[in-house]
Amino acid sequence: MTLALVFGVSAPSASALDCTISNTGPDSDNTCQSIEDFRCTVDNDNNVTVYNKDGQVAETGDAIGVDNTNAGSATSGDANNSNSTVVEGTIKNNTCVIAAPTTVTPPSTPVTPVTPSETVTPSAATPSGGAGAITPVAAPKTAAPVALPNTSGSSTFGIVASIVSLLGLVALGARFAVATYANIKA
Amino acid sequence: MKQFYGLIGLLNVAVGVMFYTVNITPTPAHASPGPVVIARRTPASIPATQGIPTRVQVPSLNIDLPVGVGTYNPGDASWTVDATRAYYADASMPINNSNGTTLIYGHAQSTVFETLPQIQADAEAIVTTDTGFAFHYRLSSSKEVPPSDVSVFTSTGAPTLVLQTCIGAFSELRALYSFHLVSIDTL
Numbered sequence: 105m106t107l108a109l110v111f112g113v114s115a116p117s118a119s120a121l122d123c124t125i126s127n128t129g130p131d132s133d134n135t136c137q138s139i140e141d142f143r144c145t146v147d148n149d150n151n152v153t154v155y156n157k158d159g160q161v162a163e164t165g166d167a168i169g170v171d172n173t174n175a176g177s178a179t180s181g182d183a184n185n186s187n188s189t190v191v192e193g194t195i196k197n198n199t200c201v202i203a204a205p206t207t208v209t210p211p212s213t214p215v216t217p218v219t220p221s222e223t224v225t226p227s228a229a230t231p232s233g234g235a236g237a238i239t240p241v242a243a244p245k246t247a248a249p250v251a252l253p254n255t256s257g258s259s260t261f262g263i264v265a266s267i268v269s270l271l272g273l274v275a276l277g278a279r280f281a282v283a284t285y286a287n288i289k290a
Numbered sequence: 291m292k293q294f295y296g297l298i299g300l301l302n303v304a305v306g307v308m309f310y311t312v313n314i315t316p317t318p319a320h321a322s323p324g325p326v327v328i329a330r331r332t333p334a335s336i337p338a339t340q341g342i343p344t345r346v347q348v349p350s351l352n353i354d355l356p357v358g359v360g361t362y363n364p365g366d367a368s369w370t371v372d373a374t375r376a377y378y379a380d381a382s383m384p385i386n387n388s389n390g391t392t393l394i395y396g397h398a399q400s401t402v403f404e405t406l407p408q409i410q411a412d413a414e415a416i417v418t419t420d421t422g423f424a425f426h427y428r429l430s431s432s433k434e435v436p437p438s439d440v441s442v443f444t445s446t447g448a449p450t451l452v453l454q455t456c457i458g459a460f461s462e463l464r465a466l467y468s469f470h471l472v473s474i475d476t477l
Contacts, residue, residue: 237336238336238337238338238387238388239336239337239338239388240338240388240389241338241340241383241384241386241388241389241390243383243390244380244381244382244383244384246361246362246380246381247362247364247381248381248440248443249362249364249367249369249379249381249440249443250364250367250438250440251367251437251438251440252369252395252435252437252438252439252440252442252454252464253360253369253371253377253379253395253454253464254368254369254371254437254456254461255371255395255396255397255398255402255403255454255455255456255461255464256397256398256456256460256461257371257373257397257398257399257402257456257461266460
């Protein structure tokens with residue numbers, strides 16, 4: 105009996121990320137960050153059972169001499185079986201496939217390329233902020249305020265408070281007037 | 291032959307005196323300017339994103355107002371203000387992502403900023419500019435100051451939005467709500 109088993113299993117592929125920064129100037133702050141977080145969980149449960157039962161039976165016949173003086177040299181023939189089994193199978197397991205790397209463009213930082221041998225005369229004003237710094241916004245040239253805006257408006261609470269205060273003042277004034285009049289009359 | 295050696299000796303003495311003279315020559319107190327200094331060019335900076343406010347929104351308070359430009363009148367120390375809109379104090383910094391404080395003020399009236407004192411922590415404010423940007427802010431802090439506290443006009447540092455309205459029984463105080471910049475959208 106011949107038994108042959110052939111199985112194939114493929115392997116996952118991998119790729120790499122990279123990025124290139126070019127044409128940058130001195131003091132430039134260029135960052136190229138490539139983060140590859142690849143997780144792949146493959147659960148391949150292969151359960152292959154090959155059961156080959158050979159039920160052949162080979163028997164030789166009896167050597168019997170009938171109506172003969174003797175059986176002489178009679179013999180039974182040979183008994184043999186021939187069996188051949190070929191089992192071929194293919195198991196294709198799931199694999200992890202890594203997508204093609206995506207080109208990540210670094211944040212745009214306008215940088216003026218500088219020729220190494222270029223001579224620049226230092227100016228009186230010292231640049232500040234460094235590479236990629238946002239140009240400071242100049243303060244408006246207006247008269248310097250001495251007070252914040254008056255946003256009292258005529259809010260409901262303010263109106264009520266004003267009326268209550270006014271009524272209170274009127275009541276106090278009336279009471280004072282009555283008292284004064286009583287004193288004078290007395 | 292003696293004259294030859296004598297000449298050689300005189301030459302040696304002359305050379306020795308010359309080197310000695312060179313070595314003991316004092317360095318001038320003020321040396322002449324040296325060679326031209328090659329300075330590195332500072333890379334160009336990124337222009338700030340900025341603009342004049344045209345609209346202010348505080349979604350949690352259902353505030354959505356047009357914003358005018360409020361100017362200061364030194365004569366009577368007053369500001370442009372009315373009950374139809376909020377105002378950007380033009381003495382403060384324009385809305386930007388670089389530095390300084392932008393002041394937007396409005397009356398404590400139902401049509402403007404009356405509900406501003408009800409603002410909750412971490413509330414969002416959105417300011418649209420005339421340059422086509424929407425600046426998103428988050429509330430950082432609040433305080434009440436007297437009208438004479440004008441430090442908001444000179445403050446520096448991170449870009450900040452301040453919304454102002456009056457507060458107090460007689461509106462004698464100014465409530466200032468400071469927001470920090472979170473993001474900028476292009477409209």
